[in-house]
Amino acid sequence: xxxxxxxxxxxxxxxxxxxxxxxxxxxxxxxxxxxxxxxxxxxxxxxxxxxxxxxxxxxxxxxxxxxxxxxxxxxxxxxxxxxxxxxxxxxxxxxxxxxxxxxxxxxxxxxxxxxxxxxxxxxxxxxxxxxxxxxxxxxxxxxxxxxxxxxxxxxxxxxxxxxxxxxxxxxxxxxxxxxxxxxxxxxxxxxxxxxxxxxxxxxxxxxxxxxxxxxxxxxxxxxxxxxxxxxxxxxxxxxxxxxxxxxxxxxxxxxxxxxxxxxxxxxxxxxxxxxxxxxxxxxxxxxxxxxxxxxxxxxxxxxxxxxxxxxxxxxxxxxxxxxxxxxxxxxxxxxxxxxxxxxxxxxxxxxxxxxxxxxxxxxxxxxxxxxxxxxxxxxxxxxxxxxxxxxxxxxxxxxxxxxxxxxxxxxxxxxxxxxxxxxxxxxxxxxxxxxxxxxxxxxxxxxxxxxxxxxxxxxxxxxxxxxxxxxxxxxxxxxxxxxxxxxxxxxxxx
Amino acid sequence: xxxxxxxxxxxxxxxxxxxxxxxxxxxxxxxxxxxxxxxxxxxxxxxxxxxxxxxxxxxxxxxxxxxxxxxxxxxxxxxxxxxxxxxxxxxxxxxxxxxxxxxxxxxxxxxxxxxxxxxxxxxxxxxxxxxxxxxxxxxxxxxxxxxxxxxxxxxxxxxxxxxxxxxxxxxxxxxxxxxxxxxxxxxxxxxxxxxxxxxxxxxxxxxxxxxxxxxxxxxxxxxxxxxxxxxxxxxxxxxxxxxxxxxxxxxxxxxxxxxxxxxxx
Numbered sequence: 001x002x003x004x005x006x007x008x009x010x011x012x013x014x015x016x017x018x019x020x021x022x023x024x025x026x027x028x029x030x031x032x033x034x035x036x037x038x039x040x041x042x043x044x045x046x047x048x049x050x051x052x053x054x055x056x057x058x059x060x061x062x063x064x065x066x067x068x069x070x071x072x073x074x075x076x077x078x079x080x081x082x083x084x085x086x087x088x089x090x091x092x093x094x095x096x097x098x099x100x101x102x103x104x105x106x107x108x109x110x111x112x113x114x115x116x117x118x119x120x121x122x123x124x125x126x127x128x129x130x131x132x133x134x135x136x137x138x139x140x141x142x143x144x145x146x147x148x149x150x151x152x153x154x155x156x157x158x159x160x161x162x163x164x165x166x167x168x169x170x171x172x173x174x175x176x177x178x179x180x181x182x183x184x185x186x187x188x189x190x191x192x193x194x195x196x197x198x199x200x201x202x203x204x205x206x207x208x209x210x211x212x213x214x215x216x217x218x219x220x221x222x223x224x225x226x227x228x229x230x231x232x233x234x235x236x237x238x239x240x241x242x243x244x245x246x247x248x249x250x251x252x253x254x255x256x257x258x259x260x261x262x263x264x265x266x267x268x269x270x271x272x273x274x275x276x277x278x279x280x281x282x283x284x285x286x287x288x289x290x291x292x293x294x295x296x297x298x299x300x301x302x303x304x305x306x307x308x309x310x311x312x313x314x315x316x317x318x319x320x321x322x323x324x325x326x327x328x329x330x331x332x333x334x335x336x337x338x339x340x341x342x343x344x345x346x347x348x349x350x351x352x353x354x355x356x357x358x359x360x361x362x363x364x365x366x367x368x369x370x371x372x373x374x375x376x377x378x379x380x381x382x383x384x385x386x387x388x389x390x391x392x393x394x395x396x397x398x399x400x401x402x403x404x405x406x407x408x409x410x411x412x413x414x415x416x417x418x419x420x421x422x423x424x425x426x427x428x429x430x431x432x433x434x435x436x437x438x439x440x441x442x443x444x445x446x447x448x449x450x451x452x453x454x455x456x457x458x459x460x461x462x463x464x465x466x467x468x469x470x471x472x473x474x475x476x477x478x479x480x481x482x483x484x485x486x487x488x489x490x491x492x493x494x
Numbered sequence: 495x496x497x498x499x500x501x502x503x504x505x506x507x508x509x510x511x512x513x514x515x516x517x518x519x520x521x522x523x524x525x526x527x528x529x530x531x532x533x534x535x536x537x538x539x540x541x542x543x544x545x546x547x548x549x550x551x552x553x554x555x556x557x558x559x560x561x562x563x564x565x566x567x568x569x570x571x572x573x574x575x576x577x578x579x580x581x582x583x584x585x586x587x588x589x590x591x592x593x594x595x596x597x598x599x600x601x602x603x604x605x606x607x608x609x610x611x612x613x614x615x616x617x618x619x620x621x622x623x624x625x626x627x628x629x630x631x632x633x634x635x636x637x638x639x640x641x642x643x644x645x646x647x648x649x650x651x652x653x654x655x656x657x658x659x660x661x662x663x664x665x666x667x668x669x670x671x672x673x674x675x676x677x678x679x680x681x682x683x684x685x686x687x688x689x690x691x692x693x694x695x696x697x698x699x700x701x702x703x704x705x706x707x708x709x710x711x712x713x714x715x716x717x718x719x720x721x722x723x724x725x726x727x728x729x730x731x732x733x734x735x736x737x738x739x740x741x742x743x744x745x746x747x748x749x750x751x752x753x754x755x756x757x758x759x
Contacts, residue, residue, distance in 0.1 A: 054709075055708075055709030055710040055711070056710075057711075078713070079713070080713075083713045083714070086713075086714070090710075117759075119585060119588050121585075121586070152759065154757075154759075158757055158758070159757075161757060188757060190757060192748070193748070195753065195757075201612075202612045203612065204611055204612040204613040204614075206613075229611075240753065242748075242751060242753055247752075247753060300616070300752075305616055350616060352616060352617075352618045354618070355618070357618065382618065384623060384624055384670075385623060385624065385672070390624060390625050392624060425624055425625045425628055426628050427551050427553065427557070427559045427628045428559070428628070429586075429587070429627075429628055454559075454584060454586060456559075457559060457560060457583070457584055457585075458584065458585055458586075460586045491586070493584070493585030493586040493588070494585055
């Protein structure tokens, strides 16, 4: 170190004069601080490192010095000479004398914004039913493994990307739950105020917690979870335009996905198995190739969020009629779903007012010759820092409405959801969500508990309970009376 | 407001007597505000930045948990900064992104993107006093530190870790803040915060934040390499290690839109 320092000083003395003569005050040159000229590249590298670790913006230039290459170590560029003089004093303080010189600034190398990542999760699931099955073919407890890797490429400073997320479940007693899906295979290209998405993906528009009426783009992957929150990937073309008065979305949906249903061995099903291997029935002659479309406008004004959407195409929600009961190839009586064409207008509204979040989702749907309205409205009140701790406690109350009353295909037509969200805000991101939906007419209650906690850095443990109670044979959820279950999930995330 | 002549004369005399000692005749509040404004002025002008941040969380027993977060920031003329945080680790929250529009006085606007659901959720910045990612940093500790968010009082001069410092106390304006007051040590040469003591709602000493290893970027922008937060009441600590600071990277307002959250990772 000492020797190289002496050598460097000598070189500097000799070279500064030579170099000053070379440094012409030409156009486009800006101030730099010249720390020294080195014939030894390693020594120059070492000094640059030292300077950088002291917070200086150091760079090097290779020059020709009497036929031999030499390295000039510079600090800069500085927009103003005064800034250079300021840094010159700082350099002197830490023992590096430097002179102000003018150089042509190097064109800034644009750092490559190409990013490739692979991540995902591997989750072991154990599902245990409280009661014996109602039907002889149905299984008891079951264990399965789900893998969902995620491959992501992005370039052009994240403005373009390609994402591939396949999903596989294996090992379940219900062969319909052992399925493969492309959750996402999406090419995204953002151009200024426009964004184009092409491929398979998922779209979320909802604001409420108990039910998402407005989310009509994706089909429900019902075998994954009876709460309808798991979705199948939907092939789409989505063009978005961002303006000062909101976001405009156009969707073209060329291929319909059928809802998944439990097999004859599976739990959480009706007495009649919904056969998804046979062709489903459609109102449209184009069947699953009917081209659906949707538009949406969304905006936020102050504490208010608003979304208005319209969908025209094949309903994601099937209807089951007596004429749909058929014999399948193995001689069993099964039922087929009918997917009608619908026109659905949706509204979402949310207001964040202090501790209160007020929420509304409403749809008006024209199906066949009928027009009906559905709505979910309610609030979430959050008590921040409950019991003088860092935990948050949220209280949820929502009212679910369907103007078709008891003839509604879904279970919720005049119901109240009461929920409790307990967020621990701890290192393990522990969280508990409890909810109960009660039918105001019948008195049936479906309840659920979801709790999760991270273990270490890469593991996550989740416990879930779903059950129904005080059921009468007239209740729509009566068919699930023996299907209360506990579910334990251990996930590894990579 | 009739002032007896006698008192007027006395105060005049006193002022004359004291003025060589207290040239500017500032109140401690004015002095505190002035120091904070100068610190803010020196911190402005970076236009935009990108950085990576590693958070190391430790509890009293020494159990450790890490977060890896990419951060983008944009200066906004006449308003608070805009910021985007993208979570890379822990892996179960990978791709989660948060967008914040901070404002000088009004509450900040905040959105969270949950990649598993593809859900963009507007969140009430009301819970600013809550922990950030389970760490010892509250949202309000990491948010844009606008001058208008506090009132100030200069306390004293003090040497901290060999540096001549101003000690300034500040009081959050927002009633939802988790603190009654904060005491900050600001070095006199570069006006950088060196240490902050946080006092909880009951005015008990809650946390101490220490800024470690300041480096200069651009012409005159100082950023710490590390920020170390220690909770005196629970014994938990969080160390933030900043990496790869880059300034004036050409980020624009269009990079901080709600829609950008979905493409953030």
